[in-house]
Amino acid sequence: MNVLxxxxxxxxxxxxxxxxLNRCxxxxxxxxxxGAVTACVVGLGALFAVYNNPTAAVFSIPWAIPCGSFSLGADALSAVFLFPVFLLSALSALYGFDYLKHYYGKKxxxxxxxxxxxxxxxxxxxxxxxNAILFLxxxxxxxxxxxxxxxxxxEKRDVARAGLIxxxxxxxxxxxxxVMFILLGKESGSWDFAAWQGTRAGFGPSLIFLCALIGFGTKSGFVPMHIWLPEAHPAAPSHVSALMSGVMIKTGIYGLLRIMTFLGMPCAWWGxxxxxxxxLSGILGVLFALAQSDFKRLLAYSSIENIGIILMGIGLGVVGLSVQNSFLMVMGFAGGLLHVVNHAFFKGLLxxxxxxxxxxxxTRKMDLLGGLLKKMPITGFCFLVGAAAICGLPPLNGFVSEFLVYYASFKSISGSTSLVFAAVGIITSLALIGGLAAACFTKAFGIIFLGETRTACGQNAHEAGVFMRLSMVILAVACIVIGLSAPLFIGVFARIIADVSGSPxxxxxLCLMEAGPPLISVVVMAVCLFIVVVLTVLLRRSFLSGRVITRFPTWDCGYARPxxxxxxxxxxxxxxxxxxxxxVLRTQKQAVKITRYFxxxxxxKTETTDLFSETVFRPMLRSMRRFTGKLTWLQHGKLQFYILYIVFALVALFIWKL
Amino acid sequence: MPAKIAQFILVLTLSPFLFGVLNRTKAFFAGRKGSPLLQLYYDIFKLLRKGAVYSTTTTWVFIAGPVVSLSAVITASFLIPWAGHPAVIQFDGDIILFIYLLGLARFFTVLAALDTGSSFEGMGASREMQFALFAEPALFLSLASLARVTGQMSFSGIFSTGVINFWPVYGPVFFLVFGAVFIVFLAENSRIPVDDPNTHLELTMIHEVMVLDHGGVDFAYILYGAAVKFWLLGTLLAGMFLGASSRGWMMDSAVFILQMSVLAVIVGVVESTLARLRLLKVPHFLIIALALSAVAFILTMRS
Structure with missing residues (x-):
């Protein structure tokens, strides 16, 4: 703990x-x-000790803030979420070192x-x-x-707008x-997490759960609370986008799981x-991703999709817990948690x-780019690995976590009616998401990196800096390694699932052990795939040896000036x-009508704006502004009066308490 | 173990043969004599002896396309049972891996097409992705129905329980699943009414146009990969009419090869008697498959 x-x-x-020291x-x-790299590497080192001995990892000092205490702890659940935080932060910092050189003197x-x-x-x-106050x-x-x-x-207009949203x-x-913390705190009279354990009765837990779902869901980007995500993530510098998409939105998932440890037995309907x-998040996220022409916006939407996959896994886990199907519970939670880690890697990489x-x-417009694989071979290769991983293709890491969720769903396919509908819903949505994600990422990789350069934008591109390449290569290797070694470390999740579910x-x-054989078979198949690829490559080489290989322009159907x-x-x-x-997508098209022969x-021009921000939030905010506009005389920008308001509020509170 | 090796080799050697049967059937309906039954073997061997021409636009992705696609399809063949006998590798959930391996093959085929920078190939790639989008959930849902009915989670489990014995009880389910898988089968193997393998115009092609710039060994890989994929997905259809294996491996294999040939004849008849759908109608056709598989699944809930 001290190391952390x-x-x-x-x-x-x-x-x-x-x-x-900004002057230099x-x-x-x-x-x-x-500083960031050192701290994160030190933190990573400490995590292993923390995971093995969670009881020792507590730290508490009194804090002057009312109801607050500066108490920290790191159990298995924290350790598994801290791992991607530290790893991706270190690599993004490494990358950012090169990336920010571009902005010397400008920023x-x-x-x-x-x-x-x-x-x-x-x-x-x-x-x-x-502690709730510390947490907040x-x-x-x-x-x-x-x-x-x-x-x-x-200084850019759309960036400022994104920041505001x-x-x-x-x-x-x-x-x-x-609200959620007040509900929890009022019941037990304490703001420390330690005092909140235990089962509750009545509507309380459900209300707390719904508050948590909305509050944490806004941070994680659950549909329809996601509208800020496709605005803010593309606007940030890329190493920050990687961090925000890769790990920051996962703090919402962490929060949800943490709160669930306080609520006792969940109701089935939560799941x-x-x-x-x-x-819903998965399908709509990837659908909107596919419609984007800005590649960072595409990646941001795809984060919503992956949060959806994580939620499906966790949802299955919750259902499994509430219907006492421990295998389903374990597989669902394990799939969801593994996807949390996996998504940090491949989305960070992308x-x-x-x-x-x-x-x-x-530029961030895909249609202006093309042919970058020749100019940026390593970046291109890493991007391809990330793209294949995010589509859940074997033998990469994305497949393993999706496999677990699929596996749990297939296992429960002969269960009770409501469970079967949930399972089939998940199978169908995952299959649809898989198809859409494949379309989305073949598009992203194919248009940016393959073919010929479309405009002048990419003419002078060359390979990224050495630290940028290094961090991308490490992440790409991590995607492959996790894909091949999943059976080895899947047991890591056992203690977290035990904490969240309260099961022995x-x-x-035992349940995780049952998932061992299929996972090992997946790895065996991955090795088979590798061997077959090597064999086909060797065969191809032996067929082509001694034959004439020429290069010629792409077949252009006889057209003279491609x-x-x-x-x-x-x-x-x-x-x-x-x-x-x-x-659903409501893509707007603007075209100049062609009237003359020449x-x-x-x-x-096509543009796909967000369905929810256009149809739900914009009208809602507009009507809200009509109402709050009448109160603007309260907000005049004079600091003295604001302080006066605080004093008035305090006095009013005192009088009320008298 | 020898039987498993034998069935693996049989799949790899026999799959181009089905295309011969198919083309003969089509020729019969067209009143032609048709190409030899072994034509695809000749084509592949001819291509393997050729040199190569690569576009100046392409990169290593173009070469990786056929290599990875063929490898993924061959690896997927480890999972498919033979004549009611278990596959080379079987485990619970191999259904998922199988479909994703086909996805991997498609992913690389599409990227290889985009690597040429040709509009035609981009067009084909875009269509392929669109059709797969609807075909994949239908296949998953159909297999989910079979998994629910048989209580098994692997191909070998499902298809070695003697699926034909389930027909009397689950007739409607199997009928609908067969319909759904058949549509997916036609779409995934680029057959009429989804795609016409013999079309001459680049603009109307789907699968063929994606591999327009491939030649020589690469094209041989693509043709061969398509043949193996045809066999593998065909096994899912033929497997629904398999009894519990009891007559010994040799006899079972003979019956199975006959079944696969009948399937090729049926596809030939379908191709000869149906017109190709307009491109815009293809997604609707595939959604029929999705609807059929959904209804099939609902019917499994009855008991």
């Missing part, structure tokens, strides 16, 4: 140093990155590192906090520091968390609700790859599916 505290201190101190920009950049590098390190520290603090403070720190990072390029959305979420939200492309080409550890280990602009674009690739789902300036 040290790493937090290193993070904060190095951030402050980087900020204060190279030093600030190095200081911030080195405040020191401030960027201060907020980055604060973000990492606050995420770790959220996961380790054992850390939560707030996380939201605010990430909001400042989103505003890194705040994020700030508002995250605080609406926090509001629900506040069904989670599954329903999960499949965002870093996307950042390298943006860094080199200066031995039972859970042009790179004639290539299929991202929007045309996605058009059949986007058109098919037009009822049109001079034809143009065509």
């Amino acid at each position: 505290l040290c790493s937090l201190i290193v993070l904060i101190v190095s951030g402050v140093f980087a900020f204060s 920009v190279k030093f600030a950049n190095g200081m911030g990155a080195a 405040n590098i020191g401030a960027a590192w201060l907020f980055y390190n604060l973000l990492v520290a606050s995420m770790a603090l959220v996961i380790m906090a054992r 403070s850390a939560w707030e720190m996380m939201s605010v520091s990430s909001c400042f990072l989103v505003l890194f390029e705040g 994020y700030l508002v959305a995250t605080h609406i979420g926090t509001l629900f968390l506040l 069904y609700l989670l599954i329903a939200i999960g499949s 965002f870093l790859g996307a950042g390298a492309v943006y860094h080199e080409t200066g 550890l031995s039972l859970i280990q 042009d790179p602009r004639m290539q299929y674009t991202a929007s045309s690739f996605a058009q059949p599916v986007v058109d098919f789902f037009k009822g 049109p001079d300036s034809p143009s065509f």
Whole structure:
């Protein structure tokens, strides 16, 4: 525990140093990155000790804040969420060191590192906090520091707008968390997590659960509370997007699981609700991802999809717990938790790859790019690994976690009626998500990296810096290694599932053991695949040896002047599916009508805005503004009066308490 | 074990033969004599002896396309039972891995197509992805019905229980599942009414246009991979009419090969008697498969 505290201190101190030494920009950049990497590596080292001996990992000092105590702890649940936080933060910091060089003299590098390190520290603090006030403070720190990072390029109009949307959305979420903590705290009279364990009766737990679902769901991007996510994630610098998409949104999942440990036996409908939200988030997330033309926005939407898959796993786990089907429970939770870790790796990897492309080409529009694999071979290869992993293709890590969720669903297919419908719903949604994700990521990789360069944007691109490449390669290797070694470490989740479900550890280990043979077979098949690939490659080589190999332009149907602009674009690739789902996607098309035989300036533009922000939130906020507009005289911007309000409020409270 | 090796080798050697049967059937309906039964073998051997021409646009992804696709399909063949006898490798949940291995093959075929930078191939890739989107859930749902009825979670489990014995009780379920899987089978193997393997115009092709720039060994791999995939998915259809294996391996195998040939004849008849659907109608056709499999699943809930 002390080591973990040290790493937090290193993070904060190095951030402050980087900020204060901003005048020497190279030093600030190095200081911030080195601090983050050191702290995270130290933290990673401490995690193994923490996992093996969770009872020793507690730390508590009194705190002057009312009801608060600075109590930290790290059990197995915390350790598993801390692992991706530290790993991805270290790699993103490494990457950011190269990435931010581009902004020397243009941006405040020191401030960027201060907020980055604060973000990492606050995420770790959220996961380790054992007191509601501390949790909320850390939560707030996380939201605010990430909001400042989103505003890194705040002079751009759309970035400023994204930051504002994020700030508002995250605080609406926090509001629900506040209500939830008050409900929990009022019942037990304490704000320490330790006092909250135990079963409750009546509507209380369900109400708390719903508050948690909305509050944490806003942070995690459950549909329909996701609207801030596709705005804020693309706007941030790429190493921050990787961190936000890869791990920050998972703090919501962590919070949900943590709260569930306090609520005792869950109701079955919680699980069904989670599954329903999960499949909705999964399908809509990937559908909107497919319709995007900005590749970072595409990745942001795909995070919503993956949160959906995680939720489906956890939902199955909750259903399994409530119907006393321990195998289903274990597989569901294990699949969901493994996907939390996996998604951190491949989404981090994809965002870093996307950042390298943006860094080199200066655009996020896929249709302007193309042919980058020749210029950026390593970035391209890593992006391909990430794309295959996120589609859940074997033998990579994404397959293993989806396999567990599928496996649990297939196992419960002969159970009771409601369970069967949940299982079939999950199977069908996962299959649909798989197909859509494959379309989405063949599009992303194919249009950005394959073919010919479409415009001048990519002409001068070259391979990313050495640290950027290093962090991407490490993540790509991690995706492959997890895919091949899943049976070895799946047992890690046993203790977490025991904590969340309150079931005996031995039972859970028994269930996990049952999943061993299929997982081992999957690995055997992966090895078979590898051997067959090697054999076919060797065979191909022996057939081609001594034969003539020539190079010639692509078959152009006899057309004399092929042009790179004639290539299929991202929007045309996605058009059949986007058109098919037009009822949901509502893609707007703007085209100049062609009237003459030789049109001079034809143009065509498509844009897919978010369904929920257009049809639900915008009208809602508009009517809210009509009402609150009448209260603007209260908010005049004079600080003295604001302080007066506080005094009045305090006096009123005192009088009420008298 | 020798039987397993034998059945693996038989799948790899016999699968191009089915295309010969299929083409003969089509030729019969067209009043032609048709190509030899072993034509695909000749084609593959001819292609294997050729050199290669690569587009100046392409990268290693173009070459990886056929290699990974063929490897994924061959690896998937480890999971498919033979004539009611268990597959080389079987485990609970191999259904999932099988479908995802076919997904891996598709993923790389599509990327190889996009690597050429040709609009035609982009078009084919886009369509392939769109159709797979509907075919995959239908296949999953159909297999879920079979899993529920037989109480098994692996291909070998499902297809070695003597599926034909379930027909009297679960007739409607099996009938619908057969319909759904047959539609998926036609779509995945680019057959009429979804795709026409003999079409001449690049604009109307789906699968063929994606491999337009492949030649020589690469194209041989693609043709061979398509043949093996045809066999594997066909096994799911033929397997629904298998009795419990009792007549010994040799006899079972002979019956099974006959069944597969009948399947090829049926596909030939379908191809000869149906017109190709308009591209915009293909998703509707595939949604029929999804609907059939959903209804089949609901029917399994009856008892």
